Amino acid sequence: MQQQVYNDWTLDLDPDFSCEETEDGFIVFSKPGLEIWAVVYCEQPFDSETAVRSYLAWRKPDESDVSFRPNSEGISGRAFLTSTMEDGRFLAVAASLGRIIELEFRFQDKSAVDTAVTIWHSLQYSPPAWVKQCGHAEPPLSGLREALERGTNIEAAIDDVLDRKQTAAATAVLLESIKSESATVRQASCDAFAILDDATAEVTDALRERLKDDVIQVRAWAAEALLDLGAPPESVVTSLIEGLQKQEAPLPTGEDRIQGVCGYLCVPDRYHAARILSAVGEATLPARNALLEHQLDESGDVRLQVAEALLNLGEPLENVLPPLRDGLHNPDLSHRERMRIAQSLLEHGESHNDVLPTVIEVLGKATDDSARVEALDVLGSLGAAAQSAADSIENAIQNHSEQWGIKIPAAQALMRMGVKQQLAYPILFDALDEQLAPYWTSEIIIDLGRCLSPDHSGLERISRELTSQDVEVRCAAAFVLAHYVTDVDHCLSIITEALNDSDDETRWSALMFLDRLGPIANSTTERVMQVAQHDQEETVRLAAIGALGQIGHSKRELIEAFLAELSSDADEETGHSIQNTLKRLREPDQEHS
Numbered sequence: 361m362q363q364q365v366y367n368d369w370t371l372d373l374d375p376d377f378s379c380e381e382t383e384d385g386f387i388v389f390s391k392p393g394l395e396i397w398a399v400v401y402c403e404q405p406f407d408s409e410t411a412v413r414s415y416l417a418w419r420k421p422d423e424s425d426v427s428f429r430p431n432s433e434g435i436s437g438r439a440f441l442t443s444t445m446e447d448g449r450f451l452a453v454a455a456s457l458g459r460i461i462e463l464e465f466r467f468q469d470k471s472a473v474d475t476a477v478t479i480w481h482s483l484q485y486s487p488p489a490w491v492k493q494c495g496h497a498e499p500p501l502s503g504l505r506e507a508l509e510r511g512t513n514i515e516a517a518i519d520d521v522l523d524r525k526q527t528a529a530a531t532a533v534l535l536e537s538i539k540s541e542s543a544t545v546r547q548a549s550c551d552a553f554a555i556l557d558d559a560t561a562e563v564t565d566a567l568r569e570r571l572k573d574d575v576i577q578v579r580a581w582a583a584e585a586l587l588d589l590g591a592p593p594e595s596v597v598t599s600l601i602e603g604l605q606k607q608e609a610p611l612p613t614g615e616d617r618i619q620g621v622c623g624y625l626c627v628p629d630r631y632h633a634a635r636i637l638s639a640v641g642e643a644t645l646p647a648r649n650a651l652l653e654h655q656l657d658e659s660g661d662v663r664l665q666v667a668e669a670l671l672n673l674g675e676p677l678e679n680v681l682p683p684l685r686d687g688l689h690n691p692d693l694s695h696r697e698r699m700r701i702a703q704s705l706l707e708h709g710e711s712h713n714d715v716l717p718t719v720i721e722v723l724g725k726a727t728d729d730s731a732r733v734e735a736l737d738v739l740g741s742l743g744a745a746a747q748s749a750a751d752s753i754e755n756a757i758q759n760h761s762e763q764w765g766i767k768i769p770a771a772q773a774l775m776r777m778g779v780k781q782q783l784a785y786p787i788l789f790d791a792l793d794e795q796l797a798p799y800w801t802s803e804i805i806i807d808l809g810r811c812l813s814p815d816h817s818g819l820e821r822i823s824r825e826l827t828s829q830d831v832e833v834r835c836a837a838a839f840v841l842a843h844y845v846t847d848v849d850h851c852l853s854i855i856t857e858a859l860n861d862s863d864d865e866t867r868w869s870a871l872m873f874l875d876r877l878g879p880i881a882n883s884t885t886e887r888v889m890q891v892a893q894h895d896q897e898e899t900v901r902l903a904a905i906g907a908l909g910q911i912g913h914s915k916r917e918l919i920e921a922f923l924a925e926l927s928s929d930a931d932e933e934t935g936h937s938i939q940n941t942l943k944r945l946r947e948p949d950q951e952h953s
Contacts, residue, residue, distance in 0.1 A: 362484075363389070366400045368491075369461050372482035394472050396479065397464040403455060406500035408436035411455035415462075435485055439477075448473070452480045457487055457495045458502050490536035490545075497529040504530055508537050508552070511544040518555040531558060538566050543575040550578065554585035564589060571599040579603050580632035587636075593643030596636070601647045603633030604654065611658050617694040618728050625696055625730075627661050630654070634665035641672050648673060655683040660697025663687050664704055677708060685710075688718055695722045695731035702738050712745045720749045723756060732756065733769050740773035750779045757783065764794060768804065775807045789821060801825075802836035809840030819844060826851075831858050831866055839873040842880060849883070856884050864897040871900065875907040885912045889922050898933075905937045909944030916945050 363373040365387060376391040389396040403411040439452035450465040450473060465476035494501040507517035521530040538549035550570055553563055570582035583596035608628050611617060617626040637644050654666045667680045687693055687701045699722060702715045723735040739746040753770050760766035768791050771784035788804050805822055812818050825837035835858050842851035858870035874881045874888060892904035912919045923938045930938060
């Protein structure tokens with residue numbers, strides 16, 4: 361009878377075979393005298409023979425006795441026999457559409473070889489239609505297949521599709537994959553459609569069908585894709601209300617919510633519905649009663665999303681904050697959730713005196729590194745108000761002296777508090793020589809710049825980052841050095857050059873640096889005006905308008921005339937930004953940092 365080995369791979373095995381899965385990923389079929397150890401590998405080449413040859417080059421078998429054999433499903437196979445003093449082993453491999461299956465037959469009696477070969481030749485591969493479509497594309501859409509099956513790196517896969525001008529082929533794949541039996545594939549397909557920015561009726565109809573999906577995550581991603589493609593928010597709310605109200609098994613409590621080797625936080629499926637509802641503003645009104653029912657949700661992350669959604673509906677803070685205060689002290693929530701709630705409470709005006717003791721407690725007792733980092737982030741955001749936590753932060757540095765992931769945010773928190781800087785400086789300067797993510801290096805540079813004096817030797821170290829390969833790092837270094845009046849024109853040219861970058865966030869960050877530099881950056885006024893008028897990204901245009909209010913005091917009349925012209929066709933948000941900028945221009949000149 362046909363026995364499934366892995367997804368879409370089957371063998372003909374008689375009922376005497378038992379089946380179990382090993383910890384290292386093998387599936388073992390066994391009966392007296394014969395075992396079959398099976399495992400599947402990913403392989404980029406969709407050409408089956410190329411994939412098998414790649415495998416053989418890796419394994420370097422001593423002996424081979426079966427040549428390549430294609431079949432109607434495009435399988436190429438090869439088998440080879442190896443023997444030892446103790447037993448016999450027959451190892452067979454086959455490949456199709458970017459996958460290799462390895463079957464190792466283990467037997468005591470050589471008479472079992474014929475049975476093993478028969479089973480080997482019974483191997484069948486029946487991939488879903490969308491996988492076949494990936495293989496039929498020219499070149500094959502191997503990266504898209506990997507991204508959809510894993511549910512990761514979707515944006516990179518779509519960027520590759522666009523670069524190779526395979527949009528039509530990818531769209532055909534996604535219209536099929538969005539109906540997959542795998543929830544991961546369906547969810548990833550929704551995400552891919554949003555990134556492709558294809559709002560044709562065929563695509564939006566397929567996404568709307570997923571709003572009825574049994575899996576809430578898929579519904580949420582479909583809703584998010586539709587919103588990104590311009591669908592009215594009210595069109596997705598009903599589906600999300602149903603997702604929010606769906607009954608689920610209780611979560612583990614406390615630190616048992618941190619699971620797996622990677623330490624994922626366990627959240628209920630309804631979190632994904634709450635997340636989208638928190639982002640659609642007043643259109644969420646039909647969901648108000650459902651949201652109120654989840655204010656005291658067992659999941660802290662759900663509470664946070666519900667609170668945000670209710671605040672967007674105009675619910676008073678006095679009705680929204682009590683469930684968050686309860687969560688801050690609730691032992692059934694993980695430390696990580698409680699720190700996220702602490703940050704939210706502070707952002708909504710809660711006194712630091714009511715939050716700080718819990719944050720310090722979590723920093724000292726948490727076993728979850730992510731919770732420690734989130735506690736340190738909260739303390740850093742409080743700045744001088746959290747100085748009473750300085751000793752606890754120093755203990756965290758001493759107890760995790762080999763962990764950059766703890767030491768760096770701890771040192772950053774001390775810098776932002778303005779205490780124990782002699783402890784923090786060496787850590788942050790040493791971190792500049794590590795291979796860190798650009799955003800982290802940029803933050804370190806900015807934190808170092810908070811308290812350096814104009815003659816500090818550290819400025820020379822920071823100046824080396826002006827030639828960094830990463831634009832984000834270059835801009836951060838230029839911002840710090842310009843603030844200390846070190847070759848201001850050169851520093852401003854580096855930041856202004858970033859306004860030409862293709863990445864929206866990079867342009868936005870550059871404008872934030874200019875905004876914070878204030879009148880020092882006055883020479884960039886005309887360039888910032890160009891961005892405010894012509895940039896394709898609204899958030900960047902708004903940032904440029906805001907920056908003009910800080911950098912352009914000496915060119916006030918010019919900017920006022922520009923803003924008056926810009927306001928004639930402005931939408932509500934742009935008009936609000938223009939009014940704020942005019943107000944800032946009319947304030948007395950002041951130093952900016």
